[in-house]
Amino acid sequence: MEIFDILAVVGVLICFLLLRCWDQIRKLDADKVNWPIVGMLPRLLVNSSNVYEYTTRTLRNNGGTSKFKGPWFANMDFVITSDPRNVHHILSDNFANYPKGPVYKKIFEPLGDGILNSDSESWRAQRKMIQLFMKNNKYKELVEKNILQKLVQGLFPILDHVSRKEEIVDMQDVIQRFMYDSNCMSVLGFDPNCLTIEFPEVAHAKAFDIMEEAVFYRHIVPEFYWKFQKWLQIGEEKKLSRALQTFDQFMYKCISTRCEQVLNNIVEEKEAAGFDLLTAYIKVQMKEHGNSAASSNKFLRDTATNLLVAGRDTPSAGLVWFFWLVAEHPLVESKILEEKDGKLRVFSAEEVNGLVYLHAAMCETLRLYPSVHTNHKAAVEEDTLPSGHRVRRKMQVLISFYSMGRMEAIWGKDCLEFKPERWISDKGGIIHVPPYKFAAFNDGPRTCLGKDVSFIQMKMVACAVLWNYHVQVVEDHQVFPSVAVVLHMKNGLRVRITKRC
Numbered sequence: 001m002e003i004f005d006i007l008a009v010v011g012v013l014i015c016f017l018l019l020r021c022w023d024q025i026r027k028l029d030a031d032k033v034n035w036p037i038v039g040m041l042p043r044l045l046v047n048s049s050n051v052y053e054y055t056t057r058t059l060r061n062n063g064g065t066s067k068f069k070g071p072w073f074a075n076m077d078f079v080i081t082s083d084p085r086n087v088h089h090i091l092s093d094n095f096a097n098y099p100k101g102p103v104y105k106k107i108f109e110p111l112g113d114g115i116l117n118s119d120s121e122s123w124r125a126q127r128k129m130i131q132l133f134m135k136n137n138k139y140k141e142l143v144e145k146n147i148l149q150k151l152v153q154g155l156f157p158i159l160d161h162v163s164r165k166e167e168i169v170d171m172q173d174v175i176q177r178f179m180y181d182s183n184c185m186s187v188l189g190f191d192p193n194c195l196t197i198e199f200p201e202v203a204h205a206k207a208f209d210i211m212e213e214a215v216f217y218r219h220i221v222p223e224f225y226w227k228f229q230k231w232l233q234i235g236e237e238k239k240l241s242r243a244l245q246t247f248d249q250f251m252y253k254c255i256s257t258r259c260e261q262v263l264n265n266i267v268e269e270k271e272a273a274g275f276d277l278l279t280a281y282i283k284v285q286m287k288e289h290g291n292s293a294a295s296s297n298k299f300l301r302d303t304a305t306n307l308l309v310a311g312r313d314t315p316s317a318g319l320v321w322f323f324w325l326v327a328e329h330p331l332v333e334s335k336i337l338e339e340k341d342g343k344l345r346v347f348s349a350e351e352v353n354g355l356v357y358l359h360a361a362m363c364e365t366l367r368l369y370p371s372v373h374t375n376h377k378a379a380v381e382e383d384t385l386p387s388g389h390r391v392r393r394k395m396q397v398l399i400s401f402y403s404m405g406r407m408e409a410i411w412g413k414d415c416l417e418f419k420p421e422r423w424i425s426d427k428g429g430i431i432h433v434p435p436y437k438f439a440a441f442n443d444g445p446r447t448c449l450g451k452d453v454s455f456i457q458m459k460m461v462a463c464a465v466l467w468n469y470h471v472q473v474v475e476d477h478q479v480f481p482s483v484a485v486v487l488h489m490k491n492g493l494r495v496r497i498t499k500r501c
């Protein structure tokens, strides 16, 4: 064949593909245009600054489920859904067919073999053990004690200070520091003191943030690209390697110190006042594998890291969106304040438990701004979703919790409004919404294990802040979600704080 013949064939092929795309554009289905070679990636990149709204619009226009075609050979094709029937099918009814899968595991490498990153037997065994610890009253008491301590010794001094000096403060930074400290106290039995008036840069906390950013980066570039960067040790991958080193050094030090304390019975005294999860795990490890087994244990490192990841960012992101929504809705704020006699400075877990309107406002926040905005699965075998969409073997399946909260079909015409009242029944209790409709805490066998404890944490912090201070968002401060693994605010939340009389 002559070179001109080849060029002619290629030309005809390109024209054919372009005509196919043009046909789709003419049908005004611009969000679904599947270009030759690059697939739908250009559209995704154009919308990358607000990928959540783009996803929601696409799902709304396609009855709740849509297919994404990635570039050729990039292994980026996936099905995305917000349809409760599909959600229930994937997370519950056909759970065994939808593990997290190998792609997820590679991306979330810093989590090691911890619960968030494992499937099958390893996941089952870890879940059983964490469940056992979390049901323990000692754990709940410990979380409550740590929150109260951080409120009094960390948060109040900072809010008093910025209120007195009339300074602007980033509430997102404050709450993240709060949760990192209190979470380290519950998981590792150690307070890193990130929440002080100096806003110190703590190396392992910073490494934790970098790890999160790098993991997100791996989501948006093709696998071969980040692997190549990792091999060359450049860009985001270089940052990740360094952050991992810093973080692991910190973790293994905590583990070895605690192991020594357990061996020398030093923690017994501490235990009288509560216990931390690391100590509880070390004791089990030592019992099962002998005293020397625990100190350099990767299992302990992975477990503690997963518990820190699960417990820091999710409640803190939820709380920051809550403070913003309440500041924007003064009527909601006054209803929250009306619910409780505000003479106390802090409230116990038991006291916040009975606050129905506050609970409704928290659920409403997580409906519109679920901390985990998307859930990833990979099909083991070929399947057909209840919506009729075919899922190929090994195909990625995404559930958009963010879009689910904004679907008229689930929440009605006022789905975009912030209305805590929608959660309250005529009898004044909280309405139960099935988890396949309100999936902020996931559904099925992998439902969040920290749901109850995080409601307690969030309500205790919310009460302590709202009853003692008025939070006002700085004029012209632009609030929108960052494109990241957890739904944070891109520019933080810059506020003025006024102490209530």
Ligand code: HEM
Binding pocket: 115, 116, 127, 130, 307, 310, 311, 312, 314, 315, 318, 366, 370, 371, 372, 375, 376, 439, 440, 441, 442, 445, 446, 447, 448, 449, 450, 451, 453, 454
């Ligand atoms: C507002 C707060 C929280 C939200 C919205 C939330 C949400 C979620 C979601 C969506 C999952 C499923 C993730 C997945 O399968 O990829 C999950 C899993 C999990 N969460 Fe939470 N979470 C919150 C707080 C917490 C807290 C405070 C803890 C405990 C310290 C915790 C512990 C866990 C654990 C251990 C899992 C893994 C469950 C499993 O795979 O079997 N979560 N959470």
